[in-house]
Amino acid sequence: MSSQLSRSETLGLxxxxxxxxxxxxxxxxxxxxxxxxxxxxxSGLGFAACYAMIRWLGPTxxxxxxxxxxxxxxxxxDVLPECMGxxxxxxxxxxxxxxxxxxxxxxxxxxxxxxxxRDVVMNLDYVQKGRLLHKFPHTKLxxxxxxxxxxxFITILGIGDDLFDIRWRHKFFIPAFASIPLLxxxxxxxxxxxxxxxxxxxxxxxxxxxxxxxLYYAYMAAFCIFSPNSINILAGINGIEVSQSIVIALLLxxxxxxxxxxxxxxxxTDSHLFSLYFLLPFLGVSLALWMQNKxxxxxxxxxxxxxxxxxxxxxxxxxxxxxxxxxxxxxxxxFNFLYSVPQLFGLIPCPRHRLPHFNARSGLLEPSxxxxxDKQPKPLVRSVLDLLASLKLLRVAKDKDTGRxxxxxxxxxxxxxxxxxxxxxxxxxxWEITAMQVAVGLFGLFVRHKLALLVxxxxxxxxxxxx
Amino acid sequence: MSSQLSRSETLGLxxxxxxxxxxxxxxxxxxxxxxxxxxxxxSGLGFAACYAMIRWLGPTxxxxxxxxxxxxxxxxxDVLPECMGxxxxxxxxxxxxxxxxxxxxxxxxxxxxxxxxRDVVMNLDYVQKGRLLHKFPHTKLxxxxxxxxxxxFITILGIGDDLFDIRWRHKFFIPAFASIPLLxxxxxxxxxxxxxxxxxxxxxxxxxxxxxxxLYYAYMAAFCIFSPNSINILAGINGIEVSQSIVIALLLxxxxxxxxxxxxxxxxTDSHLFSLYFLLPFLGVSLALWMQNKxxxxxxxxxxxxxxxxxxxxxxxxxxxxxxxxxxxxxxxxFNFLYSVPQLFGLIPCPRHRLPHFNARSGLLEPSxxxxxDKQPKPLVRSVLDLLASLKLLRVAKDKDTGRxxxxxxxxxxxxxxxxxxxxxxxxxxWEITAMQVAVGLFGLFVRHKLALLVxxxxxxxxxxxx
Numbered sequence: 001m002s003s004q005l006s007r008s009e010t011l012g013l014x015x016x017x018x019x020x021x022x023x024x025x026x027x028x029x030x031x032x033x034x035x036x037x038x039x040x041x042x043s044g045l046g047f048a049a050c051y052a053m054i055r056w057l058g059p060t061x062x063x064x065x066x067x068x069x070x071x072x073x074x075x076x077x078d079v080l081p082e083c084m085g086x087x088x089x090x091x092x093x094x095x096x097x098x099x100x101x102x103x104x105x106x107x108x109x110x111x112x113x114x115x116x117x118r119d120v121v122m123n124l125d126y127v128q129k130g131r132l133l134h135k136f137p138h139t140k141l142x143x144x145x146x147x148x149x150x151x152x153f154i155t156i157l158g159i160g161d162d163l164f165d166i167r168w169r170h171k172f173f174i175p176a177f178a179s180i181p182l183l184x185x186x187x188x189x190x191x192x193x194x195x196x197x198x199x200x201x202x203x204x205x206x207x208x209x210x211x212x213x214x215l216y217y218a219y220m221a222a223f224c225i226f227s228p229n230s231i232n233i234l235a236g237i238n239g240i241e242v243s244q245s246i247v248i249a250l251l252l253x254x255x256x257x258x259x260x261x262x263x264x265x266x267x268x269t270d271s272h273l274f275s276l277y278f279l280l281p282f283l284g285v286s287l288a289l290w291m292q293n294k295x296x297x298x299x300x301x302x303x304x305x306x307x308x309x310x311x312x313x314x315x316x317x318x319x320x321x322x323x324x325x326x327x328x329x330x331x332x333x334x335f336n337f338l339y340s341v342p343q344l345f346g347l348i349p350c351p352r353h354r355l356p357h358f359n360a361r362s363g364l365l366e367p368s369x370x371x372x373x374d375k376q377p378k379p380l381v382r383s384v385l386d387l388l389a390s391l392k393l394l395r396v397a398k399d400k401d402t403g404r405x406x407x408x409x410x411x412x413x414x415x416x417x418x419x420x421x422x423x424x425x426x427x428x429x430x431w432e433i434t435a436m437q438v439a440v441g442l443f444g445l446f447v448r449h450k451l452a453l454l455v456x457x458x459x460x461x462x463x464x465x466x467x
Numbered sequence: 468m469s470s471q472l473s474r475s476e477t478l479g480l481x482x483x484x485x486x487x488x489x490x491x492x493x494x495x496x497x498x499x500x501x502x503x504x505x506x507x508x509x510s511g512l513g514f515a516a517c518y519a520m521i522r523w524l525g526p527t528x529x530x531x532x533x534x535x536x537x538x539x540x541x542x543x544x545d546v547l548p549e550c551m552g553x554x555x556x557x558x559x560x561x562x563x564x565x566x567x568x569x570x571x572x573x574x575x576x577x578x579x580x581x582x583x584x585r586d587v588v589m590n591l592d593y594v595q596k597g598r599l600l601h602k603f604p605h606t607k608l609x610x611x612x613x614x615x616x617x618x619x620f621i622t623i624l625g626i627g628d629d630l631f632d633i634r635w636r637h638k639f640f641i642p643a644f645a646s647i648p649l650l651x652x653x654x655x656x657x658x659x660x661x662x663x664x665x666x667x668x669x670x671x672x673x674x675x676x677x678x679x680x681x682l683y684y685a686y687m688a689a690f691c692i693f694s695p696n697s698i699n700i701l702a703g704i705n706g707i708e709v710s711q712s713i714v715i716a717l718l719l720x721x722x723x724x725x726x727x728x729x730x731x732x733x734x735x736t737d738s739h740l741f742s743l744y745f746l747l748p749f750l751g752v753s754l755a756l757w758m759q760n761k762x763x764x765x766x767x768x769x770x771x772x773x774x775x776x777x778x779x780x781x782x783x784x785x786x787x788x789x790x791x792x793x794x795x796x797x798x799x800x801x802f803n804f805l806y807s808v809p810q811l812f813g814l815i816p817c818p819r820h821r822l823p824h825f826n827a828r829s830g831l832l833e834p835s836x837x838x839x840x841d842k843q844p845k846p847l848v849r850s851v852l853d854l855l856a857s858l859k860l861l862r863v864a865k866d867k868d869t870g871r872x873x874x875x876x877x878x879x880x881x882x883x884x885x886x887x888x889x890x891x892x893x894x895x896x897x898w899e900i901t902a903m904q905v906a907v908g909l910f911g912l913f914v915r916h917k918l919a920l921l922v923x924x925x926x927x928x929x930x931x932x933x934x
Contacts, residue, residue, distance in 0.1 A: 064630045065532050090623060094644065097616065100651045145612035145652070149564065152619035156557060159626060163531045177561065184567045185612070
């Protein structure tokens with residue numbers, strides 16, 4: 001497979017880069033929502049850079065041993081480069097860093113006496129009030145930088161994971177380390193640990209806000225561990241890691257956009273601008289990766305990408321104070337995790353790989369199975385398996401004569417989907433799962449904005465703490 | 468070679484960790500220079516963690532292909548783990564991140580109205596004045612975070628370099644990318660681009676300060692490119708990369724300490740505390756690496772370590788505003804770079820490796836050479852080679868009959884040292900170069916503090932811009 005760009009690819013990427021560079025140059029002199037336009041232009045540049053680099057670096061990655069075979073293809077003799085998500089991550093980080101002056105520069109001009117001296121008296125009381133798009137609070141700079149540190153840390157640890165094949169039980173905690181910068185800076189720079197109580201609980205508690213204190217940090221850490229891992233375990237077929245991430249990022253961006261088009265300056269506008277600044281470049285680099293990872297895959301993404309994507313979502317939702325919204329968008333991942341628990345925690349035997357089984361004769365994917373031949377589940381487990389089978393949440397094959405369980409389908413959402421829908425071609429399965437993610441996510445946002453008013457006083461809390 | 472710690476190593480590291488953890492726990496309730504003590508304790512923990520992990524991870528690194536052979540040993544059949552500097556970098560980054568609350572927490576308690584709300588009026592006019600050790604300016608948080616981002620970026624790129632064996636001409640610019648976060652945050656958060664003119668120039672310029680503007684950023688970028696690369700090319704024998712870095716870090720820390728023991732609160736105290744917070748953990752992890760990389764090496768450090776070390780020095784010197792002091796400490800590296808230029812830029816043929824030649828019969832290192840057998844230098848080059856030979860800055864071997872140049876020693880300081888001192892054992896050479904680095908560095912600091920007054924009005928400028 002060629003590592004060169006085709007003529008049309010080269011022309012397209014060059015044209016896109018030129019257009020984006022022009023737009024970017026114009027935003028320097030612009031006013032108003034300049035930072036958002038700059039972010040869009042940089043995302044376009046990120047797409048072009050990422051697309052080209054993924055193609056060019058393929059042979060280099062293979063030579064360095066970052067390679068794999070696609071087991072769900074008839075002709076799987078070619079090795080494909082693995083861990084291409086690392087390229088995305090590095091390009092993304094560079095964009096996010098170059099972007100820093102756009103939202104943060106204007107305030108500095110106001111806040112310093114020129115020449116960069118900070119020995120001037122200034123008031124911070126304009127912070128946390130409604131304001132125009134281009135007046136971004138400088139106090140957010142520390143949050144922005146902390147988010148970059150967390151994302152870089154997860155990139156380093158993700159690359160380590162891809163290189164060293166860390167054991168599942170250990171790598172589960174990789175995102176915990178990467179969450180430390182976020183928690184530390186949250187601790188010293190923000191420190192809001194109160195949540196808004198649902199209205200029906202307020203009379204009993206006698207207050208609107210409940211300060212969770214230390215527990216709030218535990219909640220954030222748990223969320224940091226969960227999100228990247230949940231993306232990482234919904235994997236195994238071409239394109240699925242990237243397409244689910246793109247869907248979640250698009251829905252988060254859509255949710256952010258809702259706050260920007262309000263007629264009045266919404267108190268949460270800044271949080272959602274902040275979120276967009278992180279999501280747009282992510283969409284740019286992810287799209288470039290997806291185009292080369294979709295069926296039939298030319299490259300693999302690696303754990304780095306999954307961790308990275310999950311961490312981007314956690315960053316924007318925690319620092320933007322809408323982590324509950326993210327939970328609604330992660331419903332398929334949460335289901336997949338809960339459904340996987342029996343195998344992940346060893347209640348049911350777990351083979352090394354649980355990706356769907358490729359039937360070379362039909363060319364279709366079928367549910368992969370765990371064999372029970374030599375041993376049988378304990379009675380309690382057996383009755384749970386029977387229950388799941390009767391609920392159509394599992395395929396159980398039994399010996400007709402003895403009633404012994406021969407095999408059960410593996411506990412992942414991909415296998416379950418194949419149990420429901422029958423054998424599917426790999427790209428079809430990926431599309432259906434992606435469509436399901438879109439549908440569930442849109443429903444989640446609907447719940448967030450329409451039904452939340454039933455249990456909370458306002459759609460948003462003006463301290464920004466209505467997470 | 469065992470990847471386990473010996474009994475005495477385990478006991479020693481455990482005792483050290485326990486002691487450091489105890490000290491750390493006490494600093495939470497402490498006052499005064501608590502942050503500096505916390506930094507010391509964390510550095511001790513970093514040493515222990517790094518020492519143990521380097522040992523434990525050896526087989527994992529070898530399995531992942533990060534390995535090499537030691538060519539300067541008689542028995543070089545064993546492969547040794549390569550790129551162990553990445554372990555140092557990750558442990559270091561974790562320490563530096565966990566450390567954030569220590570210097571930055573107190574100001575936040577003062578600056579917010581409790582609960583982390585930032586919507587209070589506060590004055591920034593106490594910034595940039597003399598203050599006690601524990602009152603660290605919160606505005607420095609952004610600088611601190613930017614430094615972490617730069618260090619993480621160079622770690623990612625360094626690992627990429629070690630994995631992919633990037634070509635020399637390309638990897639020279641790796642530190643340029645890593646300097647972007649520093650430059651960007653410097654731009655928006657500090658922006659001092661003036662330098663103090665030497666006193667004898669002031670009458671002509673009609674002012675004390677000269678604003679370099681854009682050129683100042685070019686200077687910083689060039690410095691960011693130079694420092695990591697200069698550490699990276701003074702390499703090739705066991706322990707030398709780490710020992711030179713430890714010497715430079717110790718001398719920088721010594722210089723910082725000079726500002727802390729002044730009887731009055733020196734205006735530059737903060738900058739030098741800032742510097743110490745970065746240097747102490749660096750010394751901790753570097754010492755752990757050095758103990759396993761020194762002759763005879765059990766592990767190799769990789770380019771990651773060299774880039775990382777060089778970037779730590781640039782960070783502290785630029786953000787602490789003493790980059791000229793760092794230049795004085797890098798004199799051996801600068802000499803080595805200038806001396807290497809003829810080969811680096813292809814004026815003289817450059818073999819793939821220029822490390823000293825191991826004479827298996829004597830067990831000693833000798834200068835490695837470039838052969839001129841089939842071709843001869845151009846007349847101009849030849850006369851320069853002759854000049855260098857007569858100045859004892861090169862060993863040139865000539866054919867006695869024809870006068871043709873047969874071979875010249877390679878242009879590195881290590882080979883030059885061997886030309887001067889004759890064949891040396893590897894550890895002896897490393898010690899002598901390290902001793903030379905100490906001597907030159909101490910002289911540099913003497914020049915900085917005693918002779919600088921001849922050309923500058925004061926030892927330091929109270930805006931902190933007397934770099």
